[in-house]
Amino acid sequence: MKIITFGEVMLRLAPAGYGRIVQTDSFNVTLAGAEANVAVDLANMGMDTVYVTKLPENEVGQLVVNGIRKYGVDTSMIVRGGERTGTFYLEKGASQRGSKVIYDRKYSAIAMADGSEFDWERIFSGADWFHLSGITPALGENVAQICIDACKEAKKQGVKISCDLNYRKNLWDRDTCNRVMKEICKYVDVCIANEEDAYDVFGVSADDSDIEGGVLSAEGYKKVADRLMDMFPFEKVAITLRESISASVNNWSAVLCDKDAMYSSRKYTINIVDRVGGGDSFAAGLIYSLTNGYDNQKAIEFATAASCLKHTIEGDFNLISVKEAEDLMNGSGNGRVKR
Amino acid sequence: MKIITFGEVMLRLAPAGYGRIVQTDSFNVTLAGAEANVAVDLANMGMDTVYVTKLPENEVGQLVVNGIRKYGVDTSMIVRGGERTGTFYLEKGASQRGSKVIYDRKYSAIAMADGSEFDWERIFSGADWFHLSGITPALGENVAQICIDACKEAKKQGVKISCDLNYRKNLWDRDTCNRVMKEICKYVDVCIANEEDAYDVFGVSADDSDIEGGVLSAEGYKKVADRLMDMFPFEKVAITLRESISASVNNWSAVLCDKDAMYSSRKYTINIVDRVGGGDSFAAGLIYSLTNGYDNQKAIEFATAASCLKHTIEGDFNLISVKEAEDLMNGSGNGRVKR
Amino acid sequence: MKIITFGEVMLRLAPAGYGRIVQTDSFNVTLAGAEANVAVDLANMGMDTVYVTKLPENEVGQLVVNGIRKYGVDTSMIVRGGERTGTFYLEKGASQRGSKVIYDRKYSAIAMADGSEFDWERIFSGADWFHLSGITPALGENVAQICIDACKEAKKQGVKISCDLNYRKNLWDRDTCNRVMKEICKYVDVCIANEEDAYDVFGVSADDSDIEGGVLSAEGYKKVADRLMDMFPFEKVAITLRESISASVNNWSAVLCDKDAMYSSRKYTINIVDRVGGGDSFAAGLIYSLTNGYDNQKAIEFATAASCLKHTIEGDFNLISVKEAEDLMNGSGNGRVKR
C-alpha cells in the first residue's frame, strides 16, 4: 500500500518546556504540518509513504527534507524552489494557559507554488491512498486549485482519498472555505473532522454539545456524520472528541461512522506532554487501520489509541510503533516500566 | 498612572527542571524579589512602573538592571554601588516534595544601603501608587527606616500605598516584624496578605482554618480583614487562599474586602509549572485593577486570574497580557490551543 | 553501622524529558543499578556504606566510580578491570506510555567477573549489613556463585543480609532464577519484594489481586509474606504496593511483616518525576530504619516516605535527607515552599 500526502510542512520554533517567547533565547526546532505529520506517522508505522510539497533550495529547505526522510518518508517528489520555508512559533501551555501558535507561513514556497510544478499523474502512479487536510487549500486559491487537481487525478487513478477538514480561521474566511471544501469533498472517501470543523466548514453541528465549554455529547455525532455523508460521497466519517479539561489534562476519544452504524472508541484521560499533532496522528492511525483491513471497531480503537500516545510525545510526529498502539488498545495503559 | 515599587531583587539560581542542587552542574538564572516582580508584572501589562533598589556597579548588577528594563520597567532610579547582588538558590519541588529556597542575600547592596542614597521626593514626583512588601523592611533596621521614609514621602505627595505583608520568618523575628510593620501600615491604603501573614505579623487569624493542613475556610477571611481594617487605616484588604494539595497541584482563589463587603474570586485548580512569584502576581493584578478603576468584584477576579496564569510560567515574573487574564476571568480556562 | 552492597552499576543513558530515543541527539547520563542505588541512598542519609562491583580501568569506569563516591559511598573495594561498563537506555514515559528500558549490559566487567577477584573476608570485615538484589545473580552463573559466596561469608561474620527479589525476566529464565534464589535466600534475614517478584521467583501469590490491572489487595500480602517466611529463614518480609494509574500518577504504599503481624504504611498518590529507582529507595529506607532501631511501624512508614520522595527526583538515586523523609512521614506532604 502506497500513501500520498500533500501540504505544507513548517519549522516549528518553540521555547523549551513551558517557556514563553519573550523569555527565551533559543527555539527548539521540529517539523510540523498536518499532512507531513500524517506521512511521518504512517512511515513510522511501516507504511510506504510519499510526501509532496514545495521547499526552497537552501539549507533550511534541506533541514526539512532531511527531517522527514529521517523517518522513512519518500521525499523524492518534493519540488525544490521558492523563497521561504513556512515557520510558526509555538508556546506550549499548561493548566489554564492554552498553547499558542503564531504563524509566519505566509509567502512560503508552497503557498506561492504553481500547479504546473506538480506532476500528479506521475505522483499517483502506483498509489493506493491520498490524504490531505483543509489547511492546504486554505493557503491560497492557487493551492486550492492544486488540491482539486490532485483529487481529480487521484480519483482517475482509482486512489482512495481521505480528508481532515481541519478548519483554520486565520488562514481563510468561512465563505471561501465552504466553497473550496465543497469542491474538494466531492472526491473524498473518508472524512475526518472534529465537531468544530464540521460546523465551521459546512455549518453542520450536533444539537446538544458545547465545544468551547468542554461538554461534548457523543450522541449527537452520528447525526453530524449522517449529514456529512448526505452532502458528500463519503463512505466513512470519523470524528474526534476532545474534552479539554485544561492544557495539562484532556479526555480523548473518537467515533467512526459509516452509513450503517457508529463505532465508538474507549475514552482516555491524558496527562499531556505535547498535544499538537494529536488530530493528525488520529488521521494516520485511521488510514493505517483502513489500509490494513481493520474492521470499523478495531479501526477506531487503533486510531484513538495511537493518537492518545501522540499526546505523550514531544513534537508533532507520532513516534510510536504499531505494537505500542495495539498494546494500549488492548488494555496496557497503566504506564508500567517496560524492561 | 505611574507606580513606584521598592525592594530587593535577587538572582534566582535554580537547577533545571526538578533537579536538586547536589545533582546539578548549572543554574538557570532569573530575577526575583517581591516588589521587582510586581514592577515587572505591571510593566508587562502596560503600566508605567519605576523600580527602586540598590545594586552593585558591576556586571552582575548590570545583569539585574537589564533583566528588569527588558520588560519595560523604568530602572533610572536604581542606585548603583555596594558589594553584593543578593542571590538565592531554588530547588523546584514536585508532588510531596515542596520547593526549597536557600537564601544568600545577606550583606547585599540594598541590605546595607543608607537612607541618604534615596531621594524619595524626586522618586515620587508624578507618581500615583507605591507598593512594597514586608520582605524589604525585614532586611535590616536601616532598610526598615528607608521604607518608613518612603511611605511618609509618598503620603505627603498624595500617592496611594499598597503593602503585601509577606512574612519571612528567616529574615527577622516576630517582635521586630510586628513593631516595624505596625509603623509602616499606618501609611498603607491597600493591604495584601495570606492568612498566615496576618497571623504571623499581627497575630490576626480566622477561627476555623488550618493552613498547614491545607484546610482553608473562606468564611473566616472577612473577620481577618475586618480586624486588620480596625487596626490600620486600610481601605481594602485582599487575602489570597492557597490550598496546597501537593507541590504539583494547588487550588488558588482570593477575597477582597472593604469596610462593607467581601468579594470572592473563582477558585482555580492549577497544575503548577512554577509557583514562586504567585503572590506577587496577585498584588500586581490587584494594583492593575485598582489603578484602572475596576470595581471590587472585577478587581478580585482579575487579580486571581492573572496570578493563576503566573503559576503556569517559569520564573518569578508573570509574563502575561491583560487580555490573557481577562480571557481567563471570563471563562476561557480550558487550555485549548490558540492559533 | 557499616553496610555492604554488591551488584552491577550501569550508565543510564536517557533522552531529556519525555524524549524518545529516535528523536534525541544527546543522552543524559546518570548511574543506576539496584544495589548501587541502595548504597548511594544510604550514604546520602549519612550511613557508612561500601559498594562492591567490577569496573573497567578506563575513563568510563572512572566516571562511574566518581559518580558514586561523590555521594559518600566507599568505592575502595571496587575491582578494576574488564572491558565493558554496563549501560542501558531509558525512555521516560508519561500518561498511557510507560517508561522503556533497553539493556546493553551483557559482557560487562562484572557480568564476566571471576569469584577470585573479590576478597569477601576482607570486604565484610567490620560490616553490619549486606544487601543484594535478585538482579545480580541473574547476570550469570559466575556472578550467582559470587553472590552465594558473599552470603556465606557474610553469615560467617555475623552480618545481617537483606535481599530485594527484583525479578528481571529478560536476564534469566524462571527455573534458573528459582534455583539460584532458593540458594541465596537461605542466608537472607530480610526479604524485600513486590507481589510480582514473589510470584515470579517462588511462585508465591496472594489469591485476590491483579497486578497488571492495577488492582492490588493489601489483604493478601500477609499471606504472601507468611509463605515466604515459611520457605526461608526470613525474619521480616517487606512488600511494596504500586498501583500504576498511569506513567504520570502512581499510588505507592508498603507493608512490613514479621512472624507476628503486618504493618502497613500510609498510601501516597504521586505525580511522578522519575519512577526508576523507587523500589531501591524503599530498600534503602528500610535498611536505614532497621539499622537505626526503628520499630516495625516506624520502619515501614519511613521506608515508604523516603521512597515516595524518590519519585520526585531525577535519576535512580534518592537524593534526600533523613529529615525530609521524616517530615513527610510525619505529615508534611502538601508541597508548600520551604524558605
Add this chain to the structure above:
Amino acid sequence: MKIITFGEVMLRLAPAGYGRIVQTDSFNVTLAGAEANVAVDLANMGMDTVYVTKLPENEVGQLVVNGIRKYGVDTSMIVRGGERTGTFYLEKGASQRGSKVIYDRKYSAIAMADGSEFDWERIFSGADWFHLSGITPALGENVAQICIDACKEAKKQGVKISCDLNYRKNLWDRDTCNRVMKEICKYVDVCIANEEDAYDVFGVSADDSDIEGGVLSAEGYKKVADRLMDMFPFEKVAITLRESISASVNNWSAVLCDKDAMYSSRKYTINIVDRVGGGDSFAAGLIYSLTNGYDNQKAIEFATAASCLKHTIEGDFNLISVKEAEDLMNGSGNGRVKR
C-alpha cells in the same frame, strides 16, 4: 547627546557552536540588524539612543522590543503592526568554511511599512545624531523613501547624519542601489564603508588592493575617501580593513579621513568568536568618539578597539564598556585574567 537609528532588526537564528543547519534541532536566538546593533552598542556605552523600526504586535515582535530595551535603548518610537518579524539563519563558520547567512526577511513589517507611519519631526526632536546604513533603503522603494524623508527632516533639525554604506547584493541590484544611495548621501556628514562597499555602491576603488584575496593596501584608502568626499558633502570618511585569513582568524584595522589627512588605527589579529556585527560595532565606536569630542586619531583607535572586542563576543551586539575599549586602545590586549 541623543542618537537616532532606523532600520530593520531581525531574529538571528543560529545553531549552537559551529553547527550546520541540517544537523541542528535548536536555534539560538539573538537580535541583529545593522542600525539596531549600532543603537545597542551605543546604549551599552552609556549613550542616549533611540531605535526606530516597525514590528508586529505579537509575541515575536515583543521579543525583539524587549531584547533591545534590555540594553537601555529607547524603544518608544517603534511602530507596532504588520505581519512578519524579519529573520535570518546563520551558520557560524570556522577555518576555511566561512559563516553563512540565509535571509528570511522579505515581507517583514518594516519592509512593507508606509512613510506615514513615522513622525520624523517628533522622532528627531532633541536629537543630535542620526545613523542609518545602506541595508535599510535596500528593503524596497517605500523604505528608501522613508530613509530619504528621515534624512531631510534630520538635516532640517540640524541633526548630524552618519551612514554605513553596507552593500548587500542579494537585497537590491547595483543600479537601484547607486541611484538611492546617491540621494541619501547628499545628507550624510560621516560616511562609513569598507573598500568593497565604496566600489559596489559608487564604483569607487583603490587601485592596488585585492579584497577577495585578502590582500589589502592601506595606501589606496586615502584615495577612495577623497573620491567619496568629492562626490558627497561628507566631512569624514571611515574605512574598515578586514584581512580575512580564515573564518577563525582576521586582521582588523581602520582609517579615518577628513579633507586634510588620514588617521590609521593599530591592526589587531583576532581569534574570532563571532564576527557578525563587527562593522556595526565600528560604526558605533566611531559615533561614540565623534559625539564625545575625540580627535581623529583617538576616534579611529577607539572605534577599532571597540570593534576588535566585538569579535570576541557572541551575537551581533557589542556588549563592552567604554573602559574596556579604552584599555585595549591603550595597550592592554594580552588577554590576562582580570580579577
Add this chain to the structure above:
Amino acid sequence: MKIITFGEVMLRLAPAGYGRIVQTDSFNVTLAGAEANVAVDLANMGMDTVYVTKLPENEVGQLVVNGIRKYGVDTSMIVRGGERTGTFYLEKGASQRGSKVIYDRKYSAIAMADGSEFDWERIFSGADWFHLSGITPALGENVAQICIDACKEAKKQGVKISCDLNYRKNLWDRDTCNRVMKEICKYVDVCIANEEDAYDVFGVSADDSDIEGGVLSAEGYKKVADRLMDMFPFEKVAITLRESISASVNNWSAVLCDKDAMYSSRKYTINIVDRVGGGDSFAAGLIYSLTNGYDNQKAIEFATAASCLKHTIEGDFNLISVKEAEDLMNGSGNGRVKR
C-alpha cells in the same frame, strides 16, 4: 552511479565541547563508522548510496537507521537483528591534548553477524562502486570473510572497489591484519591510506618521514604508492598527509598516484572543529571525483578540499555541498561571510 558501502556504524557518545568523560553528565550522540561516514558524505553530495550493516531491531538500532537515511542514504539493505549497537566514547582534545576514543563496540550485531545474512548478489545489483575499509574485516574472522565474499561478488558484477586501509591496532594484531588485507586487496581498484596504514598493514614505508613527530615527506609517497601498486592490482593509490601541529591545528594535504605519476593537492592549515571522520571524508571526496570523471589532479584537489572542510564540522559526517568543496578548491578559503 550507485555506490555500496559496508561496515559498522556506531553511536559516538561525546561530552559537549572539550569536556572530559569524568566531568560530563550528558553525551552528544552522533553516528560514526568509516564506511557509514563515506556513505553519508556521498549521499550528501547527491550520489545514490546504499549502506549495508546489521543493527538490532530496537529503538537504538532505529536511531542509527534514521540518522543515516536522514541524509539520503538507502538503508533498505541493512539487516536487522542481534543484540548490541556498537558504541564508542569520544573526548575531543585541544592543543597538546589529543582526542581520545574509547571503544565499546565488541559483541555488536555486525561483529557477530553471519555471512548468510547478506545477499551480496542482490545488494550489488545495479551498483557501480563498492567501498570498504580495513576496520570492518578487523571486527572478526566472520566479518573478514563477509568482506571477502562481498569483494568477490562485486568483482563478479563488474563493480569497482575502493578500500581505505585504516589500520586499528586495538581491533586486531598485525599478522591477522596482514593476512586478511592481502586477501581483500586482491580485489581492490583504488587504495586509500595514510603512511602509517601502509606500514602497519603491509610493512610499506617511505624512507625519510617521521609520522609521530609530525615531519612528513611528500617525496617518499610516490615510492609507497608504487610498492603498493606492485603488490596489488591497484589502479590508483591515494595517500593523505596529516601534519598534526596540535589537536587544534593540523596541516592537511594528499597525493594521488597511478602507475604513471603523482598528483599533489594544495596544503591546508586548519583550525580544527572536529577532526574525526576527516579521512573518511577524503575517501568520499575521492570516490565522488572518480565516479564523476574528474581527472587525477582535480580529483585529489576536490577530495582534499572536501575533507579540509570536514574538519570544520561537528560529527563524523561531512555535511557540505559539492559547490562548497569546489569553491574551496578554486581558492575561496578566506572564510568571509556568505550572505
Add this chain to the structure above:
Amino acid sequence: MKIITFGEVMLRLAPAGYGRIVQTDSFNVTLAGAEANVAVDLANMGMDTVYVTKLPENEVGQLVVNGIRKYGVDTSMIVRGGERTGTFYLEKGASQRGSKVIYDRKYSAIAMADGSEFDWERIFSGADWFHLSGITPALGENVAQICIDACKEAKKQGVKISCDLNYRKNLWDRDTCNRVMKEICKYVDVCIANEEDAYDVFGVSADDSDIEGGVLSAEGYKKVADRLMDMFPFEKVAITLRESISASVNNWSAVLCDKDAMYSSRKYTINIVDRVGGGDSFAAGLIYSLTNGYDNQKAIEFATAASCLKHTIEGDFNLISVKEAEDLMNGSGNGRVKR
C-alpha cells in the same frame, strides 16, 4: 604520602562558552579555589589528599563537598557551619578580551571561621605534606592566623610545607600581605610563584622583564629565586612563566631553583580552552613530583606538562592522569587521536 591542603573553595558561576554575564540566562557551576584545585589535581593523580575548609550545613555546601570527594579527595576534615559558600562569577575571555573574575566571596563560612574550629593536631596526624596559597591568609586576620597555626603544627609534626604566593590585590593591601606572608613563609619549604607574585608580595623582581607587556626574561628568574631563598628558609623555589599573547594563546613554561641551580622546562604554546586553575595545576604537578622523588629536571618538566594540559580542560580542576602528563613531557604533544 598524605597531603593536606587548606583554603576556600567557591562556586564558580560562568556563562557558557565566551558569553558575557549580561547576556546569559544560566551559569555553569564548577568548583574553584587555589588549594582545593591542588587537592583535586593530586587526588586525580592517585595521591592521598585531604582538603580542609569550612562550608555551610546546607545544600550548597553539600554540592561543594560532593564535587570534591567525587574526585577522591578526603573531605572528612571539612568543618560544616556558617552562612555563605563563597562564589565568584567568571567570564571566559578570548583573543584581546581577557577573562574576568567578579568575586562574591566576602562573608563566606571560611572567611568568618574561628581558629578553634580546626584541630590541626588531628588533621596533620600521619600527613607528609601541607600546601596552602597566599589567597587563604588574605581572607582576613582570623584566617591568616589559622594559616600560621596550621604551619606551626605542620612543622611540629615534620610535615613539609609548600606555598603558592598567589597575590590577589583585591583581597588585601600590599602591606598586610607582606606582613602576613613573611610570617607564613618562615615555615615554608617549597615556594611557588610567578614573577608578579614575588614582586607584589615581597618586592622581589627580576631586572629585565616586563610582565604586563608579555615580555618575560627567563634569565632573571634565578635571581628572583635566590633572593627569595635568602629571605626565607625555602629549599626550592618554582616560578611559572606565562607569556600571554592573547586570551586565546599563551606560552607556558617554568623554572625550578634550589640553592645550586635552576632547571628550566620546555615551553608550550597553548591554544587555551580554560586557563583558570593553570597555576594551581602546576603546584599540584610539582608536589606530585617532589613527593614521588622526581629529580629537579623531571619535576619541573612534569609540573609544566601537567599544567600545560590543564589549559585544555574546562574548569579549574586538572582532570588528567599521571600518564598523560608523562606522555606530554616525553614528547607526545602533537595532539593526534588516541584510539
